[in-house]
Amino acid sequence: MRSFMLARSAASARIVSLMSPKRSHSDDFLFIGALAAVLVGIALLFKTTGLAPGMLRFWPLFVLATGGVLLYLTIVRGFASPFFFGGLCFCLFGLLRILGYLWGWTFARAWPLLMVAAGISWFAAGLRHRRAIKAGYAVPALGFVALGGLFSVFSFDLVGVSFARFVTMWWPSLFIAGGVALFIAYGVSSHRRGHRRRPGRS
Secondary structure, eight states, X not given: OHHHHHHHHXXXXXXXXXXXXXXXXXXXXXXXXXXXXHHHHHHHHXXXXXXXXXXXXXXXXXXXXXXXXXXXXXXXXXXXXHXXXXXXXXXXXXXXXXXXXXXXXXXXHHHHHHHHXXXXXXXXXXXXXXXXXXXXXXXXXHHHHHHHHHHHHHXXXXXXXXXXXXXXXXXXXXHHHHHHHHHHHHHHHHHHHHHHHHHHHO
């Protein structure tokens, strides 16, 4: 009786293992179908409400769909972190273009926001990959976000001075920023040297 139960449980486990790929494929089809239905519904709403006339304005939805598939492959299927970075970038880029159509932003005005989106995506990808904030991801990400924010100030005419005039007036601040960065690097290096010397002293 016991051997019969063991054989039955082994057969059941084998059946489940054989059926699991089919279940994963069915889940993939369900996700892609749900994403397609939502995006098609949004596109039709744009068409019927007149918010974005013209079929060419629907291309950001395809960018969103690509980003959604990449994020799904990364989060659910365990693909590598670059897929997560690319998926998040595609999603943010698509959302920015949709907002641009709704709020009347031209690409010449809104392009700095793409730098901000890339910085956010890189930081999120590094945080997911390393499970902690690492300088190799945080510093480039903050640099992209800072540059995108700076360019956005002039692109959206938030200040009463042109970018060329701003550079002419404030370019010496680059030396100050470089000096501050060197001070930070010096402090980090001194802290590491002090941390390494402690075991030897004890």
